[in-house]
Amino acid sequence: MNWAWIDSQWPTIWQEFGQHVWLSVLPVLIGLLLSIPIGALAHRYGWLRPPLVTLAGLTYTIPSLALFVVLPGLLGTKILDPINVVVALTLYTVALLVRTVADALDTVPDDVRQAALAMGYRPVRQLLAVDLPVAAPVIGAGVRVATVSNVSLVAIAALIGVPQLGSLFTQGFQEDFATPIIVGIVGCLVLALVLDLLIVLAIRLLTPWQRAGRIGRRGRSAAAAELAEVVGPAEVIG
Amino acid sequence: MITFDAVSKRYPDGTVAVNELTMEIPSGSTTVLVGPSGCGKTTSLRMINRMIDPSAGRILIDGTDVTAVPASRLRRGIGYVIQNAGLFPHRTVLDNVATVPVLTGTPRAAARREAAALLERVGLDPALGRRYPAQLSGGQQQRVGVARALAADPPILLMDEPFSAVDPVVRTELQDELLRLQADLGKTIVFVTHDIDEAIKLGDRLAILAVGGRLAQFAAPSQVLAAPADDFVAGFVGRDRGYRALSFTAGDGIAVRPEPTIRIGDVPTGADWLLVTDDDGHPRGWVDAAAHPGGTPVAEADLRLGGTLLGPGGSVRTALDAALSSPSGRGVAVDADGRVTGSIRAADVFAVAERTARDEPGEPPVPAPAVLSKDRPA
Amino acid sequence: MNGVWTFLSDGANWVGPDGIWTRIAEHLQYSVLALLIAAVIALPLGALIGHTGKGITAAVGLANLLRALPSLGLLTLLVLWGLTIVQDNPDIPARWGLYVPSILVLVILGIPPILTNTYAGIGAVDPAVRDAASGLGMTGGQVLRKVELPVAAPLIFAGLRSAFLQIVATATILALVVTLGGLGRFILDGPKSPVNPYGIMAGGAVLVAVLAIVGDRVIAAIGYAAISPGLRSNGRPGNRRRRPALTTRNDPAALAEVQQ
DSSP states (O other): OOHHHHHHHHHHHHHHHHHHHHHHHHHHHHHHHHHHHHHHHHHHOGGGHHHHHHHHHHHHHSOHHHHHHHHHHHHTOOTTOHHHHHHHHHHHHHHHHHHHHHHHHHTSOHHHHHHHHHTTOOHHHHIIIIIHHHHHHHHHHHHHHHHHHHHHHHHHGGGGTOOSTHHHHHHHHHHTOHHHHHHHHHHHHHHHHHHHHHHHHHHHHHOHHHHHHHHSSOOHHHHHHHHHHHOOSOOOOO | OEEEEEEEEEOTTSOEEEEEEEEEEOTTSEEEEEOSTTSSHHHHHHHHTTSSOOSEEEEEETTEEGGGSOHHHHHHTEEEEETTTTOOTTSOHHHHHTHHHHHTTOOHHHHHHHHHHHHHHTTOOGGGGGSOGGGSOHHHHHHHHHHHHHTTOOSEEEEESTTTTSOHHHHHHHHHHHHHHHHHHOOEEEEEESOHHHHHHHOSEEEEEETTTEEEEEEOHHHHHHSOSSHHHHHHHOTTHHHHHGGGSBGGGSOOBOOOEEETTOOOOSSSEEEEEOTTSOEEEEEETTTSOTTOOOOGGGOBOOOOEEOTTOBHHHHHHHHHHSTTSEEEEEOTTSOEEEEEEHHHHHHHHHHHHHHSTTSOOOOOSOOEETTSOO | OHHHHHHHHOGGGTSSTTSHHHHHHHHHHHHHHHHHHHHHHHHHHHHHHHHHOOSHHHHHHHHHHHHHSOHHHHHHHHHHHHHHHHHHOTTSOTTHHHHHHHHHHHHHHHHHHHHHHHHHHHHTSOHHHHHHHHHTTOOHHHIIIIIIHHHHHHHHHHHHHHHHHHHHHHGGGGGGSGGGOSTHHHHHHGGGOSSSHHHHHHHHHHHHHHHHHHHHHHHHHHHHHHSOTTTOOOOOTHHHHTOOOOOTTTOHHHHHHHHO
């Protein structure tokens, strides 16, 4: 480790870290906002689900590198424009979360759904006031996976020259110099860890009833949340 | 009044859940839809608040077709209680109960105040209101379910096997609680169960449905037991129906004989069972004088706990049970304060039961609300 | 899209040391090898954790840590170190300096999904089933082999497929390491090509996607043959809507359905 280099490069590293933060976080926020209505539709209309799941699976097979390079042509943006990275990662996030949202809504117990219907909820209000809050732990687990993998994927954009922590990897590789690479890896790990903790905290704040359930008997959604952590990227299913 | 007018439900796969059901469910009393699985009782119930839409026929509430208003508005005016309560796990008990008032625009604070009062009404400590459903027992959850259904003070309450997922002791408590509530509220309750005992206990009227959604009989429980409309009903109410029917005969005519009593600390004499009471005359148990060591006073540990008691207004069935469950063969009769008034013997109960049985079959069937069904004209 | 077709339909592009077939073979070789190694590590570990119920927190932490490691950073770092090692040790074939780090990066990518799905699948076996197996006189190892692993199979295969997808997609960055080739070469070199740059690059992406889908189907087919018919999820979409709420503790079939 060359500490003097780190010291001299600190402002640049800090700047790249900042870039990395918003390039990882923004796609999750946009992706989540898009996934909720799409996932809810896939949950509600069974026929929509297989094509959506297949589409999501196909999206995941597109190498991020290819997406970073193709998008400028499709969007009319410059190759170095960070927008390309945001759009590409939003696509991956949506691909992951649409399934998670649909599956999470499946975990809402049928008697809860029936009770809401019988009390006269209209569909949209029921989704917002009952279904989504009950499904929140599972959706949250999916958001954690999406966020952590985004942090890693953003780095690949360094190959096309968009500056962020990944730039330290290409720089170190070209200069045959390990220090920047290690700094970049540590930066990514720290960022992933901090974002993950923040999401866990947010989920806890949003679902106080989950802890209440654990005192008594294990809530179904708690078990389901555990499950969602297991779910990797969506798969191709015909 | 809820009117079913030739209502049918057929599913695309050809299953007929309900077949041309016509009946009139009177207001202000409890009507129990009862029958084996597959008889369409739940389907019929769920068509009232349009959770399911009929394939044919109409359902009217006080003469207005249920399809005349949007389903969500209709449902807000009908309470609904289901088997596992269906409480919202993410809301506190209080907010669960306040759901419908909040939906219909009541300010949250006011809705919560009313919700707390309702909790008390269904026999729950209002302090439970701050808990989440997962922190309650099954019986408590079910009470919250009832409170939630009552929150908007709907004239109609639909209950779909609400007590079948709790243990028998809690079930009995919940049934008693419902009877007490209904005596106060006088709602139009439509109750679905597959348990004939529950149906007899709770129903002012029974609608007995056969597989395939056919209405086999619509009558008061006493009449269903005394005069089943057909073999299906007779089979469904079971071999015990003669015994069950005793529930509907008052036990007033049974001779109550004087019963000598002793207290704890007295020395029993004679060779018979002796009834032990406390100082106020409340029964404590029986002691067998023949088996008791001579000359020693009766201690708490010597008591054989007695059977069930016959109170004022008890039925012949209760009286018979009191006699049969007592170790001495003599059932204990008590007054309204629970003090011993004397004892009854099974033979005397049988005499009353026999007299009743002789009198009743000759009686013309109680005129029941229209029992109309295409395949079974009344 | 025309460019993609031009690139893929020209037979000359498919043959030779830089041809498509060679690149596919390289890509597949790295991916399959990495998947196998990841499985050899993660399956027994996951089975042990699931069977004993111990170390789940550690496993979740490990999986999350591995997931958070940026593949590109890891690749560049390991290659730098690998090259230094082969330089200092002439006995080691020089090629290994690139090869081993590359495979290692893909292995690390493949471990989390296999590990988590294996222990979750085994943990989800109905305790009553496990009790019954012990009650029949099975030893711990027999319960694992004859009951827990077969019941967890749908979920384990879902994990393998998930791992393969990520490995195949990420193997494109191996192109960064020039001599290793793989389909990433088309994506990285395409834009620099004087003729049909876009077609070559997008064609490479299409080939990666096709490879991922074909591989996924193959693993799914192996899984279908290996999973007991009693546990296969019914693929009819109509069944999904009315699926009762998931209870991971006692319904691995439903659990697996979420995965697929």
